[in-house]
Amino acid sequence: MNALELSGIRKRFGAVAAVDGISLEVAAGEVLALVGENGAGKSTLISVACGLYRADAGAVRAFGRELPPGDPRAAIDAGIGAVHQHFMLIGPLTVWENVVLGREPRRWGFMNAVQARREVAEAAERAGLAVEPDARVETLGVAAQQRVEIVKQLWRGARVLILDEPTAVLSPQESGALLRTVRTLAAGGRAVLFVSHKLREVLEVADRIAVVRRGRLVQIGRRGDTDAGKVTAALIEGSAVPPAPSSGAMRRPEPGVLLAARELTCLSDRGRPALRGLSFELRRGEIVGIAGVDGNGQSELAEVLAGLRRAGGTVSLEGDAAFHRSPASARLAGVAHLPEDRQRRGLCLPLSVEENLALGHHAMPPYARGPRIDAVGRRGKARELIAAFDLRPPDPLARAGDLSGGNQQKLVAARELAGGPPPRLVVAVHPTRGLDPGATRRVHDALRTARDRGAGVLLVSFDLDELRALADRILVLFDGHAAGQATPDAGDDLLGRMMLGQEPARA
């Protein structure tokens, strides 16, 4: 008997079939990986499985029993638990309080805190998950919060665990630990539906791999019968993006320092030191990758360079040490910024695609003529950028907030890299997080193009494969300073140790 069975699921939104007749089953003790591009229908499918969406057709069964459609409560009661990309945790509460929230064990009408705490600790222990039940959630890092979410589902009796892009926010070490946890849970008899873009980890963790494209299941097979090439082919068949040449290691950066940072310091939003004396240089025509575990100063560094955060020490762009005093002056100096939080910082979600493409360049041609908006010029430029970056839907008047995450990022990349005068410095923070292979390739190509035209690119990413593929050099940040530098061919091991501050800094 299958733990989870989806049969003939269809779900339309307006004229678009998000899921177009997918049948899948996951057995107890099995890890099934679900792979697909942005907008392929993965999220819709798991929302149907959790009862968040009511399918237009088809049935969801858990352990042989059909679930009432569109009833999340029934899905939870049937043992289906999902860990979403955005954690549903309450910061000021402790770990155990978050886990039991809404289903607190009671005694005489009062919450039985002792029992609750003990049960949470036991659930974590059994799954081999390191969580401190009494810690306040807001003090925990992303990886620990994710473990809390998993413990929450387990404590609530989940026998089918759905993980939506669980490694997108994790460092390599943390990802490794999560994959081991997933195997442990499966060995303990749970069914796991593992949604991911990253083929490497999928091939490592899954018993079977299902590929969805445009709402249909295009390939499903056992891990032993498939490989990265076959899965990639199934994923992007039809989108036909040729593999990009790996030019990273071959190129020599032009002489001439573009950006020089000396003893840079700044505070985080919470007023703690985030950068503590960071010094580095970036040359023209060079991509420097910034690696590091989240919270070691990379977000703040990007904000300083974009003019969004005050800093001590000096940083100069070709001799101009005041370029970062405001977002406007940074932009004027030729800094392009692909921000970490693209929805909040990168886009005005209620505005249209063309208006978002103009944002920041809106005072210059072809977007404006004198004090007036140049509606014709703006529309023309928008169409050009939409075509160049393959924005979908290709509609300049679509609301930016209605685009998928991948297309929103393509929109930001199009504006920052090609919307105005060629940038001198590109600051890209997790530019491909959550993007499908096709969109990732486009963003990577755009960054390489900017580099080849002589811009310096600072690329912050948690994905070491991405850094290796793009960067000419990798700089590791630890605790607000440069923990070391490596060539793109450095192993996970060395980078990982530097990221944890265990490797002494090297020139």
Place this chain on the structure above:
Amino acid sequence: MPDLRARLFTPARDPSWGAAAALLASFVVSFVAMAVTGRDAVAGFGHLFSGAFGGPGPLGETALKASILILTGLSVAVALIVGLFNIGAEGQLIWGALAAAMVGRLDVPGVMPLALMGAAVAGGLWGLIAGWLKVHRGVHEVISTILLNWIAIHVIQGWLVPGPLAAAASSAQVNVAGTEAIQRAAWLPRLWPGTRLDLGFPLALLIAFAVWFLLARTRRGFEWRAVGAGRDAAHAAGIPAGRRICEGMALSGALAGVGGALLILGTEHRYPGVFRTGYGFDGIAVALVGGGSAAGTAAAAVVFGALRAGATRLQLVGIHPSFAELTQGLAVLLVAAPRLFQPLLTRLRARSAPPVPP
């Protein structure tokens, strides 16, 4: 609010039928309410209509009231564009009215446009206070504009008008409470003999057009929209968001202030002793029903202006003129709460659509 904001900023494709349907529904409900309370609803609506559109006099009244509502509606709409909910149009309006009444007394050439400008400056400064408090002190604009309304009312009507600015009691004119009368030259010229239609109505339409142009066609208007649609993204793009918010609130206040000037220069000809207009608050309803666009606001202002004008005749069938406010309130409720209808509409649409094969 999310639906409203979506409609405020989305390029207009299907802009008005929702608001039109809500208006129609609110009239139907009002009709039913009139009927079930034992009034002659048909006659009532007949009077309502004739009071608003039945001949030159009523048309003039409608235009007069619509012109003020256009300005206060635009005031609220412009604030919404930069992301602020301005409840303070009433306070800005009476400051504008007072400024118009003061400038209008000066015996100088071009006193009428001067009085209008003075009103815009006074209302704009009052609006700017709320914008400044929001940007630099984090004071929520709903709180500050409500409080600023009370300050304006008490300072002007409790102190300035009955006190230092009161007309001298010994003057030859009939003794009315309020300030001295303005110059004849400051009066808005009447455009249609026998009616109270004055220059205010075309002026309000012209200002509505100018606001539309500013918001839709200029860089500055785009920056206001961007700040309202995403302050952080606008800031990161190099737009001085705080300054744009202050500008938007100043323009918002200036529009309401000009609305106050139209009342003084068009009909009152002095700042009267008792002056509770309610136009500032009705401006909120106008902007919401108008969907925040300049054209929609002007259209909604005409509808509500007609309602205000026609409602005076409802007394003929024994209905209190405040009945119009019921209709207006219903319209706002129906527009601001589209979620109430959304499920119903989708179900109706699904029923009329051909069945989907299983």
